[in-house]
Amino acid sequence: MKKALSVLLVLCFLTSFAFATGSKESTTAAPTAVAPATTIKDNLVIGVAQEINEQNPMMQNDQINNNCFALSHERVIFVDANKGYEIQPEIAESWNWKDDTHLIFHLFKNVRFSNGTPLTAADVAFTLNRARSSDPKQSKVSGTLKLITDVAALDDYTVQITTSAYSNELIYSLGAYPLAIQSKAAYEDPNNKKPWLIGSGAYTFKEWKEGQYVTYALNANYWNQEKSPSVAKEVTYKFLLEASQRVIALQNGEIDVCIDPPTTDIRFLKEDKNITVHTQAGTRLFYMGFNVLKAPFDNQKLRQAVSSAIDKETIISIVLDGRGKWQTSVLNRGAWSFLDNDQVKGGYAYDVARAKQLLAEAGYKPGELSVELFSATDDPYKTIAPIIQANLKEIGINVVIKSMDQATLKTECANGRQQMFLWRWNIGARVDETYRELFYTGFPTNYHQLKDKYVDEMADRVLTEKDAATRLKLSVDLQNYFVELVPQVPLYVPDLVIAYNKGLKGAYLTGGGAHDWSRAYIEK
Numbered sequence: 001m002k003k004a005l006s007v008l009l010v011l012c013f014l015t016s017f018a019f020a021t022g023s024k025e026s027t028t029a030a031p032t033a034v035a036p037a038t039t040i041k042d043n044l045v046i047g048v049a050q051e052i053n054e055q056n057p058m059m060q061n062d063q064i065n066n067n068c069f070a071l072s073h074e075r076v077i078f079v080d081a082n083k084g085y086e087i088q089p090e091i092a093e094s095w096n097w098k099d100d101t102h103l104i105f106h107l108f109k110n111v112r113f114s115n116g117t118p119l120t121a122a123d124v125a126f127t128l129n130r131a132r133s134s135d136p137k138q139s140k141v142s143g144t145l146k147l148i149t150d151v152a153a154l155d156d157y158t159v160q161i162t163t164s165a166y167s168n169e170l171i172y173s174l175g176a177y178p179l180a181i182q183s184k185a186a187y188e189d190p191n192n193k194k195p196w197l198i199g200s201g202a203y204t205f206k207e208w209k210e211g212q213y214v215t216y217a218l219n220a221n222y223w224n225q226e227k228s229p230s231v232a233k234e235v236t237y238k239f240l241l242e243a244s245q246r247v248i249a250l251q252n253g254e255i256d257v258c259i260d261p262p263t264t265d266i267r268f269l270k271e272d273k274n275i276t277v278h279t280q281a282g283t284r285l286f287y288m289g290f291n292v293l294k295a296p297f298d299n300q301k302l303r304q305a306v307s308s309a310i311d312k313e314t315i316i317s318i319v320l321d322g323r324g325k326w327q328t329s330v331l332n333r334g335a336w337s338f339l340d341n342d343q344v345k346g347g348y349a350y351d352v353a354r355a356k357q358l359l360a361e362a363g364y365k366p367g368e369l370s371v372e373l374f375s376a377t378d379d380p381y382k383t384i385a386p387i388i389q390a391n392l393k394e395i396g397i398n399v400v401i402k403s404m405d406q407a408t409l410k411t412e413c414a415n416g417r418q419q420m421f422l423w424r425w426n427i428g429a430r431v432d433e434t435y436r437e438l439f440y441t442g443f444p445t446n447y448h449q450l451k452d453k454y455v456d457e458m459a460d461r462v463l464t465e466k467d468a469a470t471r472l473k474l475s476v477d478l479q480n481y482f483v484e485l486v487p488q489v490p491l492y493v494p495d496l497v498i499a500y501n502k503g504l505k506g507a508y509l510t511g512g513g514a515h516d517w518s519r520a521y522i523e524k
Contacts, residue, residue: 039523041256041503042232043232044235044257044520044522045257046257047254048238048239049243050406051239055194055196055197058138058139061140061437064237067514067516068214069199070177070516070517072199073182073201075091075180076175079175081428092105101164104159106157108223109156111200113186115183115198115221117183121155126184131144131178141178141179143443144179144437147163147463148164166466168463168465175428183195186198201219203219203234203235204217213236215236218231218234231518232521238255243262244265246261257498257507258500266497276504279496279497281495282494282512283510286380286491288310288373289413289421290303290306290419290448290487291420293449299363301361305359306355308348308352310350310391311350315384318383319387329479329490330439336431339480344480346480352394356396359395371399372399373399374404374409374421376409380494384422409423426512432462436463439459452485455481495511496513505521506520506521
């Protein structure tokens, strides 16, 4: 699995990024970056629907935070979601499996952190070993690295990772922003109260004004300037939770990019000669989850009844104006081994009569059950929740919607206070990111509170099985098991829709929302 040497890094990086075009409606992205010859707007402003909540990469795995880390931090490798999850260099110029349990990385020799200090193998070993810690005050992603037994610096630029068993997905895990490389010296400095802010990315953290924005400024010590064409001096994520707010802000020039504009406004945005509307197939799954340990949804038949009562096509019509696909599998669309709706065995698609029968089999009469649905206060959750409420009323279940901000919702779910909840999930190349992080016993993001020995065993086998055909069968069997178990009701995957200033260049956009704006700018 050796990759290109450093002399090829520039070409590899530029061809890896998909760049937003200036066409009126973009469905694909241009293949290369070209340094602009005209004036560049100093600050690129991106309107987003969620505020950041954590600045230490390994203490989180939220998309909005990771989009920020794409500016300020780097990983050993880059996994290109737009090129079939191709693995490419980031701070490592090459890598290889020495054998089934030893993975070697060779680092570029000129990498520097934003404070000017060199980034070496000692920093990589420090970061990954800290991420492996079972102490929740040090890391919240240790479960992802459970097969790693040791990470060692063999010399200043060579890192060896030792595992207890072969892993199909370890190298992809290392391309995740929660494992972005941090400075060992910064953590050892008693005067540095926020060592996690130091990264090796093209930008560095400048300011976070809660409830308003977070801004990153160009990193004067960026180690690989030839990778970076002329870009914005600053990148700001402006927190505009209401979709209509973001549209107005885009049209009046307050922001340059509007993430997830409301479907009702897309036609008008397309008619604006100063705005481009970009669309591409999505991968991000929105779902309704159950707390399977808490009554009444410790009852599998009841979960099946609820699944049969939910009209996913109506949700897609109302929420997305038809721009999306409903699904049955818990895996994200496009992931390895994903089962489309016609490939799943069984399932509980919309069928009111069947839902009523399953409700009776669960031991409930219409009208005697009242449950709570935890929902975020912003779109699309606030629109989805009343539809589900109406669907369940039709079979005799009363739903009380409990609305809260996203941070509170996550805390409540992690603590197991929910009965039902609305959330979303997106993975890259790793199906283990779903099987383990959503459903594995004891994992912090297992909001379903699921404890299932079969699920745990199968997740481990999918991760470590070397025979491709056997591994595929294991993953297919596990998806079908979830269809019957119903720890969640997968709802839909929306198309990616982003509206932006027609002068935008250099943005890397993915169907799941894992965008990178570190090479982006507005050309005047």
